[in-house]
């Protein structure tokens with residue numbers, strides 16, 4: 230038997246039929262649905278007179294444009310001020326009702342960001358194929374699943390057929406060897422990887438993250454890493470199953486139980502790349518050398534360690550790249566040579582499907598505890614990834630730590646990650662954000678985003694600028 | 706889906722790499738529950754002086770004169786020329802709907818982000834990959850030629866320049882077939898309903914927990 234990668238195994242187990250020219254019909258086990266990319270798909274089904282192939286595979290939740298302030302929540306969709314956003318959430322509700330799909334409504338405690346709630350509910354399991362009309366579906370690969378984002382036509386295709394027409398991707402191994410230093414988090418690891426691979430380096434690949442620094446991570450940390458695989462251009466990122474994975478899933482509402490659990494766990498043991506499996510590309514990073522990271526530009530690959538200075542376009546010999554650096558500096562309002570840790574910020578956003586899980590809340594709270602946000606911070610907000618994360622954090626008193634320090638403690642949703650709801654940056658405002666994209670205008674037109682870890686975002690709120698969190702006495 | 710066979714059209718040069726889908730169609734327009742009407746807000750942040758909102762009359766908004774789509778010589782363009790990693794970022798198919806609604810039928814770039822690339826084919830928008838050198842050359846020729854048009858022939862897999870030069874491109878056989886014939890791929894897949902059912906039966910034996918809920 231030839232040695233297989235984890236991706237090869239997941240792929241092989243889901244091929245329904247091979248088409249000519251290398252494409253295949255791939256069976257989809259779990260389909261997550263939200264309000265932004267599904268209305269046109271449901272409409273397409275209606276127009277063609279088609280029904281869902283397997284309703285039980287679908288779990289729906291509104292997250293992208295739900296409001297996150299208390300006063301706008303409760304009583305269903307009544308609190309949504311924006312009439313267009315309201316229609317979209319109501320459309321999802323109606324579609325789920327009409328097609329008999331399970332949905333966590335806005336005021337359900339289980340509501341939250343689609344990539345947070347799937348794993349939290351045990352709806353994402355090892356060995357599954359998971360899709361969602363959202364590019365950060367790669368998050369679910371943290372469980373040894375094949376998970377990737379799809380477009381709305383594909384959402385409709387999966388709804389109607391339970392399959393996706395796919396060509397097999399190539400295999401890339403990203404191995405982060407050794408142990409990270411204290412204060413260096415999953416977010417720093419993945420930003421360092423993107424800095425190395427580039428935003429298009431993973432295009433056409435499924436990435437498997439491995440190495441000691443990855444297996445040392447909790448499931449939350451692994452989700453942070455896989456979440457950003459797409460920022461390296463890879464539709465899917467994944468991590469082999471181990472005891473950490475299995476311990477996390479056990480007892481979750483949608484997870485198997487009893488005899489079925491034992492069978493599943495036995496099968497999941499095989500969800501690792503075989504010794505000697507062949508990867509088309511291999512990237513290695515030395516974990517001990519990774520510092521806390523901060524993006525300085527308008528693409529996630531424009532990232533540097535906290536000890537660095539803002540790059541100089543004149544140092545880049547390639548004319549196109551040099552112009553790219555200059556454009557980014559102009560947009561970001563930064564000067565070449567400025568130390569990263571001197572960059573002052575206006576707003577802080579802790580949340581998004583990258584960093585809004587309980588562990589992220591804990592990391593940020595440990596930095597904030599007993600302190601106050603700096604005078605130059607106009608707004609610092611924490612948006613938990615789900616109602617259950619929020620509940621747990623409140624049980625641990627984390628909300629109190631944040632609000633005492635001057636942070637706002639919000640209701641779950643995507644919030645300022647893409648600023649579809651009322652949470653957004655004004656033009657020229659600079660934000661330390663734990664989200665995953667620093668594109669121009671992503672957090673509001675003219676807004677300037679620096680991607681960082683929750684600990685770094687918290688520290689930036691306290692100090693008013695970025696700082697080397699390894700020097701803080703706190704345990705993060 | 707609209708068929709794509711041969712298309713001759715005016716080329717619009719967008720000299721940028723890593724054009725992301727947030728830039729192609731900003732998020733405020735994603736609240737729509739329709740597939741149409743995105744054309745006027747294609748490249749909204751670059752195209753207009755002040756950010757727009759859904760529902761407004763875009764024809765009265767002040768234009769950013771130096772943005773390529775606003776230049777008089779590129780009005781009516783239907784082929785977009787861009788640099789590498791076009792369509793990166795969010796999976797929003799709205800980006801493709803905005804391009805087609807505006808009137809684009811094909812894009813030429815050295816590379817694309819995966820999800821965008823797939824989405825394009827589903828909507829009759831042909832994403833053509835040509836090498837960086839050729840793309841460079843096309844940018845230069847557009848600079849120096851008025852009303853620069855290219856002819857894209859999907860059947861032959863070629864792009865022809867006004868001077869008669871012919872550049873071949875690769876395209877996946879299945880995608881090509883669907884696009885040439887304007888086929889609905891859900892319909893095609895459902896022809897294999899028996900194979901899907903057989904697969905499900907087999908999987909229920911092997912991994913019953915996947916079918917529990």
Ligand code: SF4
Pocket residue numbers: 293342343344363365581582583642643646647664665
């Ligand atoms: S949190 Fe941000 S990246 Fe994640 S699903 Fe929501 S909008 Fe997308």
